[in-house]
Amino acid sequence: MKMFRQIGAVTAMNFRSLPQRVSTSLVVVIGIAGVVAVLVSVLAMSTGLIRTMESTGRDDRAIVMRNGSIAETSSALDRNSAKLIVDGAGIKRDENGEPILSAETFRILSLRKQADDAEVSAILRGVGPKILAVRPELKIIEGRMFQPAVAEVIVGKSAHAQFKGLNVGDVVRSRGANWTVVGVFDTGGDAHESSLMTDAETLISIDQRGSFQSVTALLESPAAFQAFKDSLSANPALAIDVVRERDYYQQQSKTMANIISIIAYVVGGIMAVGAVFAALNTMYSAVSARLQEIATLRALGFGSTAMVMSVLAEALILALIGGVIGALLAWGFFNGNTVSTLGGAGGLGQVVFELSVSPQLMILGVVWACVIGVLGGLFPALRAARLPVAVALRAV
């Protein structure tokens, strides 16, 4: 108990003298704020990307592709296969008893970003007539749905906001067709909002392709997936892979999200090492400024643990302030910012997503700050504790 009182007393004394050391202390605060701000902002990118991709898939939907395809881009499903997939077990049926699925194909469109006019690839997805049943989350928020057999497209909310020339009434050029934008859709913030949609048969005939690329089916329940997969795999006429939709989209964004995270940790880690040395500097000079004070306290009977703890507490508090400032900076500047990167189907299309500075990320940043603070405070603290009292007092 006595020890705690001592620690409390010495720490309080430290803090009262902090204003005299304000410029050195600021170095720690600013240094750590910088590390945390960079770490949290870069990680906010990968978190945002993962969040968008995760919300894209549902557990009760499955994607069927040609076997050996890791992405829809490199998949081709001919009409026969598409017909056979209709008979798969476990597909949910509508009131007329017809299976709810959408045979899809897509092409890449070259568009330009509104922000900097950079050329980007966006996905134009041809979907089946039952698309609204397959994707109940799809809502038209402006204009109307496309009509089959005419070159009309609806554009996702994010694509509409990020890319040029996608207002209702605008015309988008592609090989063989001028697509009129007739509506804007919302799918609840998932990756499809970065793309454009039209009728699959229209797209296939304009592109003179013979085949679909994938089939997305709505299942009776998430548990029906295995039955669906087994029934299709058992059919010798089909050479296909069946993937749960959520898994598929997670897989697609994995590489990019990993790369961003690695960059965040490498850059943040290097900066953190720099910040540890800055903190060491500050805390050493804090200890040497208080040399006589410490020696006097020791002579009065304060224990060395109290000295260690008081220096550590000071370092920790400074680090904490820096960490919180850094996390708040990242949150204030970047939370909710929309950016886009490659990562759509097969890594070919742009995915627009919001940077997400989540509470977990901010906590992670503050934890890093504390670790830097403790590392930077430890050696100076030990020095304060080991100080020979007589020598230090003689220096007065």
Place this chain on the structure above:
Amino acid sequence: MKYFSLVWAGLWRKKTRTVFTMISIVIAFLLFGLLQGINQGFSTALSRLDVDRLYVTARTGMTDGMPISYLPRIRNVAGVRAVSMWAYFGGYYQDARNPVPAFATDAVELMKVYKEIKIRPEYIEAMAKTRTGALIGDALAAKHGWKVGDRVPIGTSIWTNKSGSNTWEFDIVGTFDSSAYGAGFPSFYLNYSYFDEARQFGTGQVHYYIVSLQDPKQAQRVSREIDDMFANSSVETRTQTESALAQSQLKQLGDINFIANAIVGAVLFTLLFLTANTMMQSVRERTSELAVLKTLGYSDTKVLILVLTESLLLCLFAAAVGIGLAALVFESPALQTLFGNFSMPLFVASMGAGIAVFVAFVSGFPPAWRARQLNIVDALAGR
């Protein structure tokens, strides 16, 4: 120069502090060197490579494909030295998660277009003679243990051949070294003539024409002529220089420039505080020493210059170490294969030196000014 030892002694007056400050500065410039080096490296590498190569793609997107009939017409444009093409094959070996970057091409022309590929002439001949032949990069050959003479099955989820299979067999007839173009360069080539004959659909389609120019200065004119030639046809083209194409692909990843600059900005801002604080502390502790110097006859300006030089020495030395470390990282084999022949751009190194001087002056000036203004009597009296 005769004051050097004095400045040096001042710098190392408090070893721990100087060392810690230096390490922080070294780390800041290491980061600066890495981020700006990669950033600049991309653009300089791109602009260096592109001088005499153009890429023709379908105007509506590079996955769209153009008819093979464009080949002789492009070849006839004045100023064109050689033309080859790439048709995307999209292969994999054994498992789809094991991709092989395969393209169908005309190998003889390809080697004329990419002059820096190292390949034995007999391999090019063998490729021309063997319909099912394949030329592969050294790295790919080493990865799978393939040798000349091997027959390898390459799967593709796109192309079905006329025998109804989507596994194609190729005979490896030669290997090449394309390290001049970096690790991203496609490393598996098959004969376009064979591919086109054997595929079930998409016949006559090519994704890229790669044009080599006689004179790089003609790039703009030739691009325009090619695009004008196919304007209003069913497949319009777009011709870009290699660097323009690569830059637009890089841009798709996001604004790398902005991210690198933002991080470097944050690092340098922090650094300014750090060195300013160190210098301030160091001058404050030496008040009486500086007063002694003045008593000995050092002018006010000389004292100011001494302190500034100390700050300059600290920053420049640490910056040089930091950028040197970054340059060493770039020399590492892993990054060399990723970027091709890549080294620290001189521009970045000199920019780093400039920033170091800036940081030294901004952080060194207030304490130096303070040292200049010292009144001998007050300073010696400890007032």
